[in-house]
Amino acid sequence: MKTRAAVAFEAKKPLEIVELDLEGPKHGEVLVEIMATGICHTDAYTLDGLDSEGIFPSILGHEGAGIVREVGPGVESVKPGDHVIPLYTPECRQCKSCLSGKTNLCTAIRATQGKGVMPDGTTRFSYNGRPIYHYMGCSTFSNFTVLPEIAVAKIREDAPFEKACYVGCGVTTGVGAVTNTAKVQAGDNVVVFGLGGIGLNVIQGAKMVGADKIIGVDLNPSKKKWAEKFGMTDFINPREITDVVDLIVELTDGGADYSFDCTGNTEAMRQALECCHRGWGTSVIIGVAEAGKEIATRPFQLVTGRNWRGSAFGGAKGRTDVPKIVDWYMQGKIQIDPMITHVMGLEKINDAFDLMHEGKSIRSVVLF
Ligand code: NAD
Ligand code: AHE
Ligand code: ZN
Numbered sequence: 001m002k003t004r005a006a007v008a009f010e011a012k013k014p015l016e017i018v019e020l021d022l023e024g025p026k027h028g029e030v031l032v033e034i035m036a037t038g039i040c041h042t043d044a045y046t047l048d049g050l051d052s053e054g055i056f057p058s059i060l061g062h063e064g065a066g067i068v069r070e071v072g073p074g075v076e077s078v079k080p081g082d083h084v085i086p087l088y089t090p091e092c093r094q095c096k097s098c099l100s101g102k103t104n105l106c107t108a109i110r111a112t113q114g115k116g117v118m119p120d121g122t123t124r125f126s127y128n129g130r131p132i133y134h135y136m137g138c139s140t141f142s143n144f145t146v147l148p149e150i151a152v153a154k155i156r157e158d159a160p161f162e163k164a165c166y167v168g169c170g171v172t173t174g175v176g177a178v179t180n181t182a183k184v185q186a187g188d189n190v191v192v193f194g195l196g197g198i199g200l201n202v203i204q205g206a207k208m209v210g211a212d213k214i215i216g217v218d219l220n221p222s223k224k225k226w227a228e229k230f231g232m233t234d235f236i237n238p239r240e241i242t243d244v245v246d247l248i249v250e251l252t253d254g255g256a257d258y259s260f261d262c263t264g265n266t267e268a269m270r271q272a273l274e275c276c277h278r279g280w281g282t283s284v285i286i287g288v289a290e291a292g293k294e295i296a297t298r299p300f301q302l303v304t305g306r307n308w309r310g311s312a313f314g315g316a317k318g319r320t321d322v323p324k325i326v327d328w329y330m331q332g333k334i335q336i337d338p339m340i341t342h343v344m345g346l347e348k349i350n351d352a353f354d355l356m357h358e359g360k361s362i363r364s365v366v367l368f
Contacts, residue, residue: 005142011049023124025072035161037140038063039352050290055116058133063169064140065161087318088136090151113137153322174201176314186210191256194263195223207231248275259283279305
């Protein structure tokens with residue numbers, strides 16, 4: 001079949017809207033009509049050539065929602081007509097990681113996913129007979145895409161696609177980092193570095209679980225009013241003060257119980273660790289740093305009880321947890337609507353990248 005898609009033919013070049021050929025689903029795979037997709041900073045990072053796994057030409061996008069249109073042989077968990085969210089972190093429920101009870105990082109298809117191909121080693125997309133690669137196993141910047149059955153979460157049918165798509169990455173990543181990874185408790189002090197599409201969801205997650213102080217840190221002063229809407233109690237612009245760490249330690253009477261990096265900047269990651277409370281403070285890295293960057297701190301920071309850890313997709317097991325997060329949204333426990341600042345057609349998708357880089361959007365969503 002044919003599908004309209006925004007293709008990343010080369011790094012650092014705008015996406016091009018073209019009509020592609022798409023092969024149907026094979027054994028264990030499903031064809032999904034993407035109805036809406038968000039644009040996450042990780043898409044921009046890959047398009048900018050900063051991802052060590054970046055492959056071109058490919059179809060980016062990993063924050064979508066849509067409808068199953070066809071299923072391949074052997075598919076049992078979903079059927080045509082089901083509403084689904086594609087999962088860049090699948091949940092096979094059979095691999096060592098899924099069975100461990102210790103992680104959401106299913107390993108069933110990670111190797112082929114990182115190479116831009118389906119589990120059988122081939123790509124379903126082509127243009128003028130040449131292969132176009134998948135991205136993060138999702139490729140939601142295409143109107144139709146093919147996914148392994150284990151990489152779709154079935155969601156309720158009354159959830160609007162243009163909001164539900166954000167659960168495919170940003171909402172789950174931010175809220176889940178608080179509830180699944182850090183397990184923030186009522187009364188804890190929390191610091192969030194980077195108040196964009198992920199950081200605001202960390203803030204609303206921290207508010208939801210009853211955190212005490214929720215301190216936001218961002219270089220962009222316009223993010224202050226945004227973060228206040230979701231529960232931030234104090235704002236710090238690092239450009240306006242001399243020492244971010246000292247100020248946070250002072251504001252929290254000794255340091256944060258939990259901090260979260262949602263910037264991808266390795267200097268901010270260091271500050272996020274070092275502003276944690278001596279003896280127990282935990283810093284969670286969510287931001288994705290560009291290829292070649294490394295984190296550093298004095299080992300003494302860890303010797304004296306600070307903990308450094310990371311979180312992918314908010315520690316969420318996709319097929320199990322994503323439908324619950326959609327429920328939370330539908331029940332009004334978490335907000336999504338105000339964070340979707342821009343909605344556009346596929347032909348305007350490059351504007352979404354510009355708005356993100358200019359710090360003017362929280363989330364842009366493309367409607368097909
Ligand atoms: P975004 O562009 O919407 O927000 C980033 C924010 O960080 C902006 O407000 C920016 O002003 C701020 N910022 C940048 N550098 C800063 C610094 N040095 N100090 C303070 N603030 C700074 O991006 P997003 O979509 O929210 O994504 C945030 C990061 O999270 C990206 O690195 C993205 O790749 C990553 N991410 C990770 C996961 C995961 O599962 N671990 C999931 C989604 C996104
Ligand atoms: N490909 C990069 C790493 C990118 C990365 O860390 N991705 C996050 C999700 S970001 C979503 O917006 C993730 O889930 N990582 C776990 C995984 O298995 O990829 C690199 O450095 O090579
Ligand atoms: Zn993302």
